[in-house]
Amino acid sequence: MIIAVASGKGGTGKTTVATSLAAAVPADVFLDCDVEAPDAHLFLRPTLEHRKNVDLLIPEVDLDACTACGICDEVCQFNAIVLLNKNPLVFPVLCHGCGSCTLNCPEGAIREVPRTLGVLESGKAIRDIQFAHGLLNVGEPMAVPAIHQLKAWKSKGDSALEIRDAPPGTSCPVVESIQGADFVLLVTEPTPFGLHDLKLAAQVVQELNLPAGVVVNRDDQGMTSEVDAFCQEQGLPILMRIPLERTIAEGTARGQTLIEIYPTYTERFQTLLDDILRRSQNHSKKDRHRTSEERAV
Amino acid sequence: MKIAITAKSSDHDGAFEPRFGRCAYFIFLDTETQDWHSAANPAGNARGGAGTQAAQFVANQDADAVISGQFGPNAHTALKAAGIEMYRAQSGSVSSIVEAFQSGELKQVASSSGFGGGRGRGRRRR
Numbered sequence: 001m002i003i004a005v006a007s008g009k010g011g012t013g014k015t016t017v018a019t020s021l022a023a024a025v026p027a028d029v030f031l032d033c034d035v036e037a038p039d040a041h042l043f044l045r046p047t048l049e050h051r052k053n054v055d056l057l058i059p060e061v062d063l064d065a066c067t068a069c070g071i072c073d074e075v076c077q078f079n080a081i082v083l084l085n086k087n088p089l090v091f092p093v094l095c096h097g098c099g100s101c102t103l104n105c106p107e108g109a110i111r112e113v114p115r116t117l118g119v120l121e122s123g124k125a126i127r128d129i130q131f132a133h134g135l136l137n138v139g140e141p142m143a144v145p146a147i148h149q150l151k152a153w154k155s156k157g158d159s160a161l162e163i164r165d166a167p168p169g170t171s172c173p174v175v176e177s178i179q180g181a182d183f184v185l186l187v188t189e190p191t192p193f194g195l196h197d198l199k200l201a202a203q204v205v206q207e208l209n210l211p212a213g214v215v216v217n218r219d220d221q222g223m224t225s226e227v228d229a230f231c232q233e234q235g236l237p238i239l240m241r242i243p244l245e246r247t248i249a250e251g252t253a254r255g256q257t258l259i260e261i262y263p264t265y266t267e268r269f270q271t272l273l274d275d276i277l278r279r280s281q282n283h284s285k286k287d288r289h290r291t292s293e294e295r296a297v
Numbered sequence: 298m299k300i301a302i303t304a305k306s307s308d309h310d311g312a313f314e315p316r317f318g319r320c321a322y323f324i325f326l327d328t329e330t331q332d333w334h335s336a337a338n339p340a341g342n343a344r345g346g347a348g349t350q351a352a353q354f355v356a357n358q359d360a361d362a363v364i365s366g367q368f369g370p371n372a373h374t375a376l377k378a379a380g381i382e383m384y385r386a387q388s389g390s391v392s393s394i395v396e397a398f399q400s401g402e403l404k405q406v407a408s409s410s411g412f413g414g415g416r417g418r419g420r421r422r423r
Binding site for chain 1: 340343344346350352353356371374380
């Protein structure tokens with residue numbers, strides 16, 4: 001069972017919810033997929049013992065063998081290898097490492113060399129959680145390969161209860177973080193930005209056909225009724241509400257999870273997990289049903 | 298000398314576009330004959346690598362110099378590799394910028410503006 005915590009807008013409380021849920025139930029595996037700015041370790045306090053580089057294979061052209069035919073330039077979808085003055089120029093930060101140029105070079109003039117994007121770290125966290133996160137090098141724009149390799153390295157798949165803390169936004173790194181999850185928990189706040197980005201995040205989840213629910217954090221601010229109305233209209237259940245409270249803000253600023261701030265939250269998060277398990281089962285039943293219907297057509 | 302100016306429209310008197318990789322049009326001008334033509338930027342809506350693709354386009358049009366507002370790091374590297382000079386302008390119409398260029402008022406660009414990086418203007422929002 002893999003639960004991904006996402007939001008759209010940053011700073012809504014993804015990490016607060018993800019780490020508190022993980023500590024409460026407790027989870028077997030926790031992956032901090034926000035490789036641009038990981039912070040879950042501040043709350044789950046792992047001893048990071050294992051390290052692994054994130055390498056991406058990028059092209060290196062043997063200019064003596066190159067005939068400047070331009071096929072590499074043509075096949076690159078990211079404009080990362082460009083023929084200029086009859087010389088193929090590689091732009092490492094644009095390269096997604098797909099290997100198309102290497103594969104298609106008729107002269108065999110391209111070989112792949114590793115480029116290190118960052119590092120993965122793992123270790124035991126509080127409550128014996130297997131914790132892992134990725135850390136991109138400063139200025140590094142390629143987050144997706146780091147998240148992909150983080151999952152490949154430490155995800156145990158369905159055999160364990162895994163919580164993933166996704167990065168903010170709705171672009172490729174978020175999709176990569178959510179992919180393979182059984183349920184997506186969308187954390188929002190009742191503000192114009194919170195609602196605006198919740199709408200975008202809900203579209204991503206819908207596109208991936210994943211069951212989802214909402215946690216409204218810092219509740220009872222201006223746009224609570226608008227958030228409620230949107231969730232109702234979309235059939236998105238609101239599974240938890242966390243109030244806007246100074247005590248909580250002070251606790252999280254000290255690196256505490258919600259269950260350390262208020263022990264009563266342990267039960268709330270256990271109930272949340274039960275709710276998620278039930279809903280993801282229902283969803284997979286519905287999904288199977290729909291697929292068989294589609295097959296009949 | 299053939300120069301390329303980044304523009305918002307295909308018109309010679311239209312507004313200047315300060316972005317290089319994602320400008321809508323390039324206005325190409327031959328400074329000797331004053332002949333000009335415009336071309337849509339094929340990289341304008343690229344998912345990534347707009348700077349390198351636009352630079353290649355300009356190079357394939359045999360431009361000797363480009364006038365724009367900002368050159369990202371990849372565009373800068375690519376234009377430099379193609380041997381194309383870069384000049385920076387602020388704002389105005391394309392024709393007023395051409396005038397400024399011809400009277401030697403525009404500064405040549407030595408280094409990139411620092412933005413870019415292949416993900417469009419989609420800076421991460423937290």
